[in-house]
Amino acid sequence: MNPAIDGRLAPFWQPIEAAAESIASASPTTLPTALTNLVDLLARDLIPRLRAEEKVLLPLLSSDLEPDRSIGLDCSGVSRLTESISTLAVRPAASDIGRIDRASSALLALLAGQRQAEATLVRRIRALPAADYRAGAVSDRLEKEAQASRASQFFISEPDRLPTEAWVLRHNPKAARIERIAPGGTSPVADLVAVLESAL
Numbered sequence: 001m002n003p004a005i006d007g008r009l010a011p012f013w014q015p016i017e018a019a020a021e022s023i024a025s026a027s028p029t030t031l032p033t034a035l036t037n038l039v040d041l042l043a044r045d046l047i048p049r050l051r052a053e054e055k056v057l058l059p060l061l062s063s064d065l066e067p068d069r070s071i072g073l074d075c076s077g078v079s080r081l082t083e084s085i086s087t088l089a090v091r092p093a094a095s096d097i098g099r100i101d102r103a104s105s106a107l108l109a110l111l112a113g114q115r116q117a118e119a120t121l122v123r124r125i126r127a128l129p130a131a132d133y134r135a136g137a138v139s140d141r142l143e144k145e146a147q148a149s150r151a152s153q154f155f156i157s158e159p160d161r162l163p164t165e166a167w168v169l170r171h172n173p174k175a176a177r178i179e180r181i182a183p184g185g186t187s188p189v190a191d192l193v194a195v196l197e198s199a200l
Contacts, residue, residue: 002123006018012049012188013115016041018129020111023104024042028094035089035100038107042082045188048149050075050114052189053121055142058103060133072117074110076154122195139193146189 019038026034054073061071085103088096125133187193 001118005122005126006119008198009115009119009191012045012191013111017108017111017115020104020107023123025102031092031100032089035085035092038104039086039089040083042075042078042085044150046114047075047079047082048146048191049188050078050118051149052142052145053118054193055145056131056138057121057125060128060138061121070123072113073121074114074117077110081110118192122192125196131194139197142189142193143187146187150188164178 016038019041021035022034023031023038050073054075058071058073081103085100085107088100088103092100
């Protein structure tokens with residue numbers, strides 16, 4: 001454990017975990033908004049971040065690890081759960097409550113694993129010679145991969161509402177239409193880049 005690193009990365013994870021935890025206590029009236037907010041955070045921030053880590057950071061450890069799997073990052077697992085939750089976010093019915101509870105519980109467990117996997121990844125990266133990861137090219141590639149992943153996401157919207165940022169990763173038959181989301185204003189990897197470039 002490295003409390004300094006964990007403390008710098010925690011602000012990214014805390015809103016996502018809080019959004020997942022809020023599903024259990026949401027009322028029928030607030031549940032659609034709570035689900036939509038959770039999907040927004042997962043698809044806008046977490047999935048692009050995990051994809052960037054898998055594509056840019058894991059290869060730096062290829063000589064240190066059996067190609068990457070010992071770290072435990074699971075972007076595809078997060079993507080599958082996000083898709084499932086996004087389907088439930090469109091007009092959730094009373095009959096969906098059991099599925100929503102199971103999905104949110106599975107997500108909380110997965111988030112805990114992914115947060116730990118990221119912390120392990122960052123600690124191992126920082127144990128490498130600084131020249132291997134502090135070069136600007138690594139930071140630039142992280143940003144580019146995250147933004148490319150974010151730009152490839154789609155959101156769903158209902159016919160009688162303004163478009164929301166509830167996203168899906170492929171066609172959702174419950175959606176009225178599927179639209180590409182504009183890139184967000186903040187980077188999902190800014191704190192990660194700062195940690196890698198700092199002298200903690």
